[in-house]
Amino acid sequence: MKKQMSAVLLLSSWIFVAVIHGAQPQTSGDVSARVFNSADISVPQMRVGEWKTLTFDSERWDTANLHDIAANTGRMKAPVAGKYAIFANITWETPLGSGFWGLRLLLNGKTPIAEQTLPNNGSSFRTSMSLGTVYTLNAGDYVEVQVFQNSGGALTVKRINATSPEFAVIKAP
Secondary structure (H helix, E strand, O other), X not given: OHHHHHHHHHHHHHHHHHHHHHOOOOOOOOOEEEEEOOXXXXXXXXXXXXXXXXOOOEEEEEOOOOOOOOOOOOEEEOOOOEEEEEEEEEEEOOOOOOOEEEEEEEEOOOEEEEEEEXXXXXXXXXXXXXXXXXXXXXXXXXXXXXXXXXXXXXXXXXXXXXXXXXXXXXXOO
8 A cells, every 4th residue: 555655646746747847948958758649549358468558649748759649659768768757647438347457557568667457346437547657768768558458348548638548758857
């Protein structure tokens, strides 16, 4: 529980920094991007071990070409080596009554660097998932956001203004 609370506090801090940062003039030392998808994303029923990479077709900002809206739209690529705060937020549509949901950050197409999995609790309300980490990236490394669900049918990651689906990478000074 303490680890989860620490992760939530860290994520909240970085979201606050990201929101404030987005309203400020950009400086030459800034290496950050925050992206989102402008539409709902359908996620099919999956087997355990299968994950779907989310795509992001719009940018709130991108100060150092971390994201490309034309190719590999699910990736954020580190332009320089360093420590990066990385976070993602999604909201699932009203769920079906069984199964699990997952959200993870994947490094270079093969290594999970953060993951959250929740059992479906049968709630009739949407379920939001947030995930964040601080990780050392080399120049050229990329991170993707992936989701998993096995509720018994297709579900949707809902497009909700400023909250879902969102993905950000911010290089620590």
